Amino acid sequence: MKFKILLSLFFVMMLMAAPNSFAELELFTNSKVYSPEHTLQVYGKGLPEENLIIRIFAPDESIAKFDQITTNEDGSFNYGLLTWPEPSTNFPYGTYTVELISTEQNGLSQKIDVKFSSTTELLDVPVERNVNTLVFAPETAAINQPIRVFVQTTSDGLLVGNEPRELLGTTHVHLPSGISVTLTNSFKTLHQGLYYVDYTPIEEGTHVFHVVAFSQGTTSHGSAATNVLSQDLGGISDQIVNLNSVLDETSSQLDVLKSEIKGFDTTLKYASSQIDENIGTFALSAKSISESSAQLNALLLPIIASIGLIVALQIAILARRR
Structure with missing residues (x-):
């Protein structure tokens, strides 16, 4: 009996709910x-x-x-x-x-x-939704240095998108070694349809960022590549600046050395002229000495002859005394 009552109540409730059950x-x-x-x-x-x-x-x-x-x-x-x-x-x-x-x-x-649209011709204007995805990544980067990659999603020229985890959920980056790293939870929102991710490369070589956008049942793909070097262009630029500084300093030192060499050349010319002048003086002195020696010999020969004559006379006198 109780079962029949419960069954009747169940059917009554079903009938009451019938208008909204379908x-x-x-x-x-x-x-x-x-x-x-x-x-x-x-x-x-x-x-x-x-x-x-x-x-x-x-x-x-x-x-x-x-x-x-x-x-x-x-x-x-x-x-x-x-x-x-x-x-x-x-x-x-x-x-x-x-x-x-x-x-x-x-x-x-x-x-x-x-x-x-500007026209109502269905054949010329198909009703479809096209989502476009653009990826902006730096052309070069340095290993172990963070880079920022930007993503833009549009539909009919307007920015579209929602929570980046849902919109860009299957986005990833292909490393040079062949493995893929997911970026699902890494994107942050700048504005509706504008997103960015900070990524630190750990390998040298070409990194390909593959962005997959899914909006209102439509999927769109975009990609960009970054060449990762051992150091970035900023480090290379600093080295070039240092090299230029060293070259400038070397150039300055070369200018000083050139100036000193120029002065030394003048000194050598002056010394050479002095040596030539002194050699001429020495030649004149030698000539004078030679002339003086001849005159001295002319004076000494008569004297020596006289002395020899006197000595001979003394020897003769001594010989006679004996």
Whole structure:
């Protein structure tokens, strides 16, 4: 008996919950491509007399329009959401997302991508979302010295992105040795769509930064390479400056030595002229000495002859005495 009562209560509760037990949410738009002055009409179906939230996301993922509507008794709705204005920084051309959110079905939502363009020709303007990723890395770096790598993600020319861990979750760097190092938790945000990572290379050679961006179901790849040297250009520049300083000092010393050599050359010329002058003087002195010697000999010969004669006479006198 108790079992039958419990079973009956269970069926009653199921019947009471029946209107909300079947989730129902549909969203449609009157076109896929719009140009200025055209109206974006949304229609579909939800629960009877249900409050629905409608949002339009711009290409940079910001909310461009926000409205709340109530469905009819049969759950249907048809609503003129937006008359497209002339393109501006707030409403640029690009891919927009229309989102319908239920307030009574546990946050159930539906999304549709539409294109805002200068023409409504669907064949010429496909409705698709293109995410572009640019990577900026230094061309050269030094081993064990940190470098900063910047990443930019755009869609339709506008910066897009969210939490870098989700947007750039599979980004990595390829080392010269062939291994890959993940950068999942390393990125920091400068601005929406602008991120950077500080990386310290531990190997010499070419490092390739492979950035993978994932936004709204679209994947984009970008890469940049950095050549890591034993020292950076700053160290090489310092060495060149030191070398230039040494060369300047050497040049100054050479100038001093050249000046000294020039003075020494003048001294040598003066000494040579003095030696030539002294040699001439010595020659004149020798000639004078030679002439003086001849004159002396002329004077001494008669004297010596006289002395010899006197000595001979003395010898003769002494001989006679004996």
